[in-house]
Amino acid sequence: MTSATAPALQVLETTFGYDSFRGQQGEIIQTVVDGGDALVLMPTGGGKSICYQIPALVREGTGVVISPLIALMQDQVDTLAAVGVRAAYLNSTQSLEARREVEAAFLSGQLDLLYLAPERLRAAADLLDRGRLALFAIDEAHCVSQWGHDFRPEYLGLSMIHERWPTVPRIALTATATAATRKEIAQRLDLGTAKQFVSSFDRPNIQYRIEAKAQPLQQLLSLLRTEHAGDAGIVYCLSRASVEKTADFLVENGITALPYHAGLDSGVRARNQSRFLREDGLVMVATIAFGMGIDKPDVRFVAHLDLPKSVEGYYQETGRAGRDGLPSTAWLAYGLQDVVQQRRMIDQSEGDLAHRRNLSAHLDSMLALCETIGCRRVQLLQYFGQESEPCGNCDTCLAPPETWDGTVPAQKLLSTVVRLERERNQKFGAGHIIDILLGKTNDRITRGRHDALSTYGIGQDLSEQEWRGVVRQLLARGLLAVQGEYGVLVITPTSGSVLSGDTPVPLRREAARPSKAARRAV
Ligand code: ADP
Ligand code: ZN
Numbered sequence: 001m002t003s004a005t006a007p008a009l010q011v012l013e014t015t016f017g018y019d020s021f022r023g024q025q026g027e028i029i030q031t032v033v034d035g036g037d038a039l040v041l042m043p044t045g046g047g048k049s050i051c052y053q054i055p056a057l058v059r060e061g062t063g064v065v066i067s068p069l070i071a072l073m074q075d076q077v078d079t080l081a082a083v084g085v086r087a088a089y090l091n092s093t094q095s096l097e098a099r100r101e102v103e104a105a106f107l108s109g110q111l112d113l114l115y116l117a118p119e120r121l122r123a124a125a126d127l128l129d130r131g132r133l134a135l136f137a138i139d140e141a142h143c144v145s146q147w148g149h150d151f152r153p154e155y156l157g158l159s160m161i162h163e164r165w166p167t168v169p170r171i172a173l174t175a176t177a178t179a180a181t182r183k184e185i186a187q188r189l190d191l192g193t194a195k196q197f198v199s200s201f202d203r204p205n206i207q208y209r210i211e212a213k214a215q216p217l218q219q220l221l222s223l224l225r226t227e228h229a230g231d232a233g234i235v236y237c238l239s240r241a242s243v244e245k246t247a248d249f250l251v252e253n254g255i256t257a258l259p260y261h262a263g264l265d266s267g268v269r270a271r272n273q274s275r276f277l278r279e280d281g282l283v284m285v286a287t288i289a290f291g292m293g294i295d296k297p298d299v300r301f302v303a304h305l306d307l308p309k310s311v312e313g314y315y316q317e318t319g320r321a322g323r324d325g326l327p328s329t330a331w332l333a334y335g336l337q338d339v340v341q342q343r344r345m346i347d348q349s350e351g352d353l354a355h356r357r358n359l360s361a362h363l364d365s366m367l368a369l370c371e372t373i374g375c376r377r378v379q380l381l382q383y384f385g386q387e388s389e390p391c392g393n394c395d396t397c398l399a400p401p402e403t404w405d406g407t408v409p410a411q412k413l414l415s416t417v418v419r420l421e422r423e424r425n426q427k428f429g430a431g432h433i434i435d436i437l438l439g440k441t442n443d444r445i446t447r448g449r450h451d452a453l454s455t456y457g458i459g460q461d462l463s464e465q466e467w468r469g470v471v472r473q474l475l476a477r478g479l480l481a482v483q484g485e486y487g488v489l490v491i492t493p494t495s496g497s498v499l500s501g502d503t504p505v506p507l508r509r510e511a512a513r514p515s516k517a518a519r520r521a522v
Helices: 006-014 026-035 049-059 070-082 096-107 118-129 154-166 179-188 215-228 240-252 266-278 311-316 336-347 353-371 375-384 408-422 432-438 442-445 463-476 494-498 517-519
Strands: 038-041 062-066 089-090 113-117 132-139 170-174 195-198 206-212 232-236 257-261 283-286 297-305 326-335 403-405 480-483 488-491 506-510
Touching: 026 049, 026 297, 049 062, 049 132, 049 283, 049 442, 070 089, 070 113, 070 266, 070 311, 089 096, 096 118, 096 488, 113 232, 113 336, 118 154, 132 154, 154 179, 154 283, 154 326, 170 408, 179 195, 206 375, 206 463, 215 240, 215 297, 215 375, 240 257, 240 283, 266 283, 266 517, 297 311, 297 403, 311 353, 311 375, 336 463, 336 480, 353 463, 408 432, 408 463, 408 480, 408 488, 432 463, 432 488, 463 480, 463 506
Parallel strands: 038 170, 038 195, 062 113, 062 132, 089 113, 132 170, 206 326, 232 283, 232 297, 257 283, 297 326
Antiparallel strands: 403 506, 480 488
């Protein structure tokens, strides 16, 4: 094992003001200082930046940092300047004059670090040839993975780095990668022989909680009021409209909240982002356009009002909570409608069958995490290939969900779906199927003579909410599927084994929603 030598330690202390390396930082830094390549997987907040910043300072020449986070480059450069590191950036937002100045500084050897947007690499290649290069750092390296959740085509062009500058050491960093993504990164960036550094993905100070969506805005408000009054946090929503609606709702309820999404004017976005970073206790309501690379240590909660599209996305977004190591909450409310909506988006997405299958697989893993009756953390870490013990700090560990035998209700539900399809050649969404089971009378039931079905009214022993739970859990396990623009329910190849009684269906009991009085009392 190599450990960091004197020059690296000295930079750590004098420039960054830390007295020791964290985790594998020392070995990573020494590998690159010695001219080797490294592939670094470290959770958000783990301390990836100094892994390339220190080698850039120790080695001769300029460290070139490829980063997709154009909006943050100015911030990063300013932060470095404050500790006396000579850094600059080249991206498309710059004036020609500003660019010339940076180029001149680079050529005369006055830059320790040069941040570069990936799409500028080709244009900057001749410039880089004429200067002295200490290393290449490829930040957010998972963006090269076509099957990942955050693919950026410009990243594919980064394979030129090794071809054009074969002797310059490279370090690729990411906070999110399954074994498959890691392999893809190594292959696409030609890092097959790079030393891999995989840190633990556990963020023990984050409490993971996932609950059923009933009145999401009220649920969110109650979380903020009872546990996170005055705290800084991020609330993620899927659409711009729901970002606006949620931010308005929080403001009306006395919480300082700001919206952030790609539809806002860039000036407004920049202002809201910098207020979030600098002021205390602000709540940012945002689409996933917000957050990558945001370094705010005291984010106390990350709430999701809509289901993330993948476990990787969920992990990365929740990972923005509690970088300072203090107790923090990752809270998600999800409902049947989320599943229907996301399946529809997948069905309608452009791209070939393989692509849609891949999106489906991502969604399935996310659903499985939501519906697990075991420890959330165990399941989350397992997804990243890490075995662990039940954590004692997630909702299922703190209040193990009760399970019940849902085989008969599952059969009732599936046979309603089958009958409608076989006898009537009709398909319906969950709402109508549940109405039939509950024996409701409404227009659609009367018109379709669904009150004549043998399953009409046979589900009155469960509430509507419980039925929605049954549907969700069957969907999560692939025993039922949802299809098409209207989100109709259809059976799957495995539904038959439930109907025949060969597959028992233990279900998680829906947590009763605490009454208003009880919530106030918390
Ligand atoms: P990442 O990029 O992995 O999300 P950062 O590089 O932004 O993480 O580091 C997260 C925080 O940890 C920063 O505030 C950083 O200053 C701090 N940090 C990094 N390395 C150390 C260290 N060795 N000792 C103390 N603090 C550190
Ligand atoms: Zn747990």
